[in-house]
Amino acid sequence: QVQLQESGPGMVKTSQTLSLTCSVSGGSISSDDHYWAWIRQRPGKGLELIGYIYHSGSSYYNPSLRSRLLISVDTSNNQFSLKLNSVTAADTAVYYCARTILFEYYFDYWGQGTLVTVSS
Amino acid sequence: DMLMTQSPATLSVSPGERATLSCRAGQSISDNLAWYQQKPGQAPRLLIYGASSRATGIPARFSGSGSGTEFTLTISSLQSEDFAVYYCQQYDQWPSWTFGQGTRVEIK
Numbered sequence: 001q002v003q004l005q006e007s008g009p010g011m012v013k014t015s016q017t018l019s020l021t022c023s024v025s026g027g028s029i030s031s032d033d034h035y036w037a038w039i040r041q042r043p044g045k046g047l048e049l050i051g052y053i054y055h056s057g058s059s060y061y062n063p064s065l066r067s068r069l070l071i072s073v074d075t076s077n078n079q080f081s082l083k084l085n086s087v088t089a090a091d092t093a094v095y096y097c098a099r100t101i102l103f104e105y106y107f108d109y110w111g112q113g114t115l116v117t118v119s120s
Numbered sequence: 121d122m123l124m125t126q127s128p129a130t131l132s133v134s135p136g137e138r139a140t141l142s143c144r145a146g147q148s149i150s151d152n153l154a155w156y157q158q159k160p161g162q163a164p165r166l167l168i169y170g171a172s173s174r175a176t177g178i179p180a181r182f183s184g185s186g187s188g189t190e191f192t193l194t195i196s197s198l199q200s201e202d203f204a205v206y207y208c209q210q211y212d213q214w215p216s217w218t219f220g221q222g223t224r225v226e227i228k
Binding site for chain 2: 046047048049060062063096098100104105106107108110111112113
């Protein structure tokens with residue numbers, strides 16, 4: 001059974017960098033059949049795709065976040081990471097990592113999510 | 121980005137009754153649509169993919185239908201554990217996959 005677990009600070013100061021890591025167990029992040037994604041949910045709102053990455057490093061970033069975003073993969077530790085810089089209160093959200101299937105692209109496994117609050 | 125519109129925003133249903141949720145795509149997405157269930161404080165759970173295929177472990181009371189621009193999630197007989205928010209997601213428009221705004225199913 002594949003499991004994903006987000007980790008990182010629960011609070012970030014305005015204008016600083018939000019950094020999260022997703023640890024994958026029960027499956028390999030080097031799988032040729034999957035992409036690994038970050039999705040967020042602002043308080044009381046719907047789901048927003050942040051971006052995703054393949055084990056090769058090939059990635060997609062949401063255009064609205066692209067200028068502030070870096071998603072990376074660490075195959076040796078079976079992890080992938082998110083860095084979002086110059087954060088504001090609008091970046092306060094629950095951040096989820098999730099797995100999607102190549103050529104299918106729905107999200108079949110999700111992490112439990114981690115709340116990140118941006119505050120001055 | 122592809123706009124996904126869900127209706128209604130809130131659906132009030134009595135336990136044991138049928139619930140019908142709608143999702144409309146801004147343009148044809150074939151059958152590249154998934155449905156998720158989200159309960160408070162939990163991550164979304166995949167229910168349906170390919171518009172009508174149930175994910176592993178999903179009860180048969182959940183069914184999906186539709187293609188093109190109009191899709192439906194039906195819960196045939198609502199159980200207490202089914203009261204939640206439901207999201208649709210299109211994955212036809214690569215690389216930008218988008219979600220609907222959600223439908224809350226509440227106890228009537």
